[in-house]
Amino acid sequence: MTIICEKFSVHTKGNNDIIDVTNDVKNLVYRHSLHNAVVYVYVAGSTVSITNIEFEPGLLVDLPEALDRIAPINKAYHHDDTWHDGNGYAHVRASIVGNSTMVPLLDGALQLGQWQQIVLVDFDNKARTRTVHVQILY
Secondary structure, eight states, X not given: OOEEEEEEEEEEOOSSEEEEOXXXXXXXXXXXXXXXXXXXXXXXOSSEEEEEEOOSHHHHHHHHHHHHHHSXXXXXXXXXXXHOSSOHHXXXXXXXXXXXXXXXXXXXXXXXXXXXXXXEEEOSSSOEEEEEEEEEEO
């Protein structure tokens, strides 16, 4: 098995910023002209996630609202007692959503559903530059 390692940076606004990175991933994968592979997308950080979603205005509101019911911003978190950075909720949200996704590459095309995109969600309470790692296994 061969593994190709790529990465790119994403500048975020923080505060539940949801960014479609599908084309960034496709550009990295397709430049290798592979036929079949497994594409693993991972973001480094404990207050940021990578997931799949339909990147449309309603869900861009629904996802943060759902996570606010699970891990509200205005709740007291033990993490904040330790570090006093006010982002305990961001760590909880990122843990729930996760920091990676895998997409098969079949016949030279990423197998995303018609309405499915790869998104980065930055839950932190400030703007950040995030590094997205893409590993292509074939």
